[in-house]
Amino acid sequence: MSDAPAMRELLGENAPSNWGKWGPDDELGCLNYLDTKEVLRGVQHIRSGEVFTLQIQMGRTDGPGDPLWPGRSGIERQNILDEGSWDGEGAPAFPGGLHYADDTAKIFLQGSTQYDALGHVWYDGKLWNGYDARTTVEGMEKASVLPIAEKGVVGRGVLIDMARHRGKDWLDKGETFDHNDLEAAAKAQGVQIEPHDILCVRTGWLKYWYELNDKEQFYDGFNEPGLTYSRELVEWFQSREIPNLVTDTIANEVTYEPETGVALPLHCALMRNLGVALTEIAWLDDLADACAADGRWSFLYAAAPLKVVKGTGAPVNPIAIR
Numbered sequence: 001m002s003d004a005p006a007m008r009e010l011l012g013e014n015a016p017s018n019w020g021k022w023g024p025d026d027e028l029g030c031l032n033y034l035d036t037k038e039v040l041r042g043v044q045h046i047r048s049g050e051v052f053t054l055q056i057q058m059g060r061t062d063g064p065g066d067p068l069w070p071g072r073s074g075i076e077r078q079n080i081l082d083e084g085s086w087d088g089e090g091a092p093a094f095p096g097g098l099h100y101a102d103d104t105a106k107i108f109l110q111g112s113t114q115y116d117a118l119g120h121v122w123y124d125g126k127l128w129n130g131y132d133a134r135t136t137v138e139g140m141e142k143a144s145v146l147p148i149a150e151k152g153v154v155g156r157g158v159l160i161d162m163a164r165h166r167g168k169d170w171l172d173k174g175e176t177f178d179h180n181d182l183e184a185a186a187k188a189q190g191v192q193i194e195p196h197d198i199l200c201v202r203t204g205w206l207k208y209w210y211e212l213n214d215k216e217q218f219y220d221g222f223n224e225p226g227l228t229y230s231r232e233l234v235e236w237f238q239s240r241e242i243p244n245l246v247t248d249t250i251a252n253e254v255t256y257e258p259e260t261g262v263a264l265p266l267h268c269a270l271m272r273n274l275g276v277a278l279t280e281i282a283w284l285d286d287l288a289d290a291c292a293a294d295g296r297w298s299f300l301y302a303a304a305p306l307k308v309v310k311g312t313g314a315p316v317n318p319i320a321i322r
């Protein structure tokens with residue numbers, strides 16, 4: 001048993017919270033900030049019409065495979081019908097000679113670029129907005145990914161390139177940064193992180209995954225780089241009313257908080273307590289290169305995860321238009 005403190009001890013009895021802010025039945029949390037005004041504000045950041053798709057490829061076979069949280073596996077896609085299925089006796093026949101291919105797939109809903117449901121993580125038996133954790137049994141009755149998928153996520157996106165800011169191709173294992181570093185990088189990039197911005201943060205970690213091409217080394221001492229917990233950082237997210245954090249890491253924060261060893265406290269502090277939506281495993285490198293080339297770091301961000309009823313999360317292919 002680890003001697004890390006309990007989540008409640010780390011985050012505090014009176015941790016910053018948005019529970020109840022949007023009523024007792026809310027399942028959208030900070031995505032409520034993204035109203036029609038925010039959509040129109042985002043549209044104003046389209047200048048050149050370049051489109052970037054931010055999902056990684058699912059089921060790549062030419063490299064290390066898909067980057068995943070330990071214990072999860074990548075998509076298992078199986079071909080059910082192909083040209084061979086139409087040969088011989090008993091083959092299906094459609095008037096006109098139509099042939100087609102069909103696949104099935106077994107996937108972890110968190111096994112690619114994805115939105116976490118707001119209820120995906122919890123502590124002390126309570127999810128986002130105070131829902132009982134027993135509502136997760138055999139499918140999420142509350143704060144599943146479905147409300148996020150029904151709403152869609154559209155607004156002004158801003159990209160902070162922490163790897164570039166630190167002069168690195170990618171951050172190191174366990175390397176951390178905080179809100180002050182985000183502000184400093186934004187200033188150096190000549191952009192402001194504004195209230196209600198969809199905050200995209202690049203660490204280069206996915207580039208490391210593909211370029212390293214060595215799973216054993218990648219997972220050895222697994223500790224992703226990322227944002228690290230402090231109460232001030234959580235208050236910063238709350239006061240800026242950030243609706244959505246998008247990163248190119250598997251779990252959006254340093255895996256183990258360095259001082260205490262607690263795993264993924266920001267999942268609890270930001271998602272469970274504040275209702276900030278988390279988007280993980282986003283491919284931000286091409287977007288970052290384009291932003292760096294002309295110094296424009298804001299864009300229209302649009303995403304909608306798949307509408308999985310009771311889902312703990314769902315794959316998504318977000319789009320940035322600049």
Ligand code: UVW
Pocket residue numbers: 069110116120121250251252267280
């Ligand atoms: C966990 O919750 C463990 O990870 P993720 O948010 O990446 O799904």
